[in-house]
Amino acid sequence: MNILIVIATFLLMEGFTWCTHKYVMHGFLWFLHRDHHDHAHDSKLERNDYFFVIFAVPAFLLMYYGSVQGFNHWFYIGLGVTLYGFSYFFVHDIFIHQRVRFLRDTKNPYLLAIRRAHKQHHKHTGKEQGECFGFLWVPIKYFKMYFRDKSSKI
Numbered sequence: 645m646n647i648l649i650v651i652a653t654f655l656l657m658e659g660f661t662w663c664t665h666k667y668v669m670h671g672f673l674w675f676l677h678r679d680h681h682d683h684a685h686d687s688k689l690e691r692n693d694y695f696f697v698i699f700a701v702p703a704f705l706l707m708y709y710g711s712v713q714g715f716n717h718w719f720y721i722g723l724g725v726t727l728y729g730f731s732y733f734f735v736h737d738i739f740i741h742q743r744v745r746f747l748r749d750t751k752n753p754y755l756l757a758i759r760r761a762h763k764q765h766h767k768h769t770g771k772e773q774g775e776c777f778g779f780l781w782v783p784i785k786y787f788k789m790y791f792r793d794k795s796s797k798i
Contacts, residue, residue: 646720653724654731658781661732665777669695674771681766688743699729732779736762757786 669677669692680692703725710719737743739755740762750756761783765776776783 646715646717649717649720650724650727653721654728657725657728658778661728662778665779666774670771670774670777678771681770696729696733699725703729736779753787754782757782757789760789761786 676691676694678692679690703722706718706722706725708722710716710722713719735758739747740759742748747755758780761776761778764786765774776786
């Protein structure tokens with residue numbers, strides 16, 4: 645049962661992430677997220693990186709509270725959130741934005757579709773007119789773009 649809680653939480657985090665990205669990061673906390681779009685900074689860290697802490701604290705508290713209660717469902721919800729956060733960091737910061745040079749020349753259609761959807765998101769430097777606010781779920785049109793581009797090169 646606990647593994648189902650972790651998996652369900654991980655999957656539900658995609659919807660939570662979409663809403664948070666669209667309505668919070670591109671909303672009232674745009675002042676923290678803006679430098680991620682306009683790259684108006686000279687440091688390796690961005691104000692946007694504060695979201696790591698903002699999202700890690702509730703996950704930590706859920707895991708802590710659940711562990712002192714005998715590893716109940718709160719712990720496993722926090723674990724699902726944490727695993728999603730690790731996935732987000734790996735895909736977004738390492739793979740897409742190449743903060744660590746890794747998988748630069750991948751041919752994997754899923755990873756290429758994620759990268760393309762994220763580029764589409766970043767073509768908008770303002771907080772309005774955004775698209776592709778999700779993370780792991782990629783709209784079908786980005787897979788189609790990959791396969792269309794690939795077939796035109798044949």
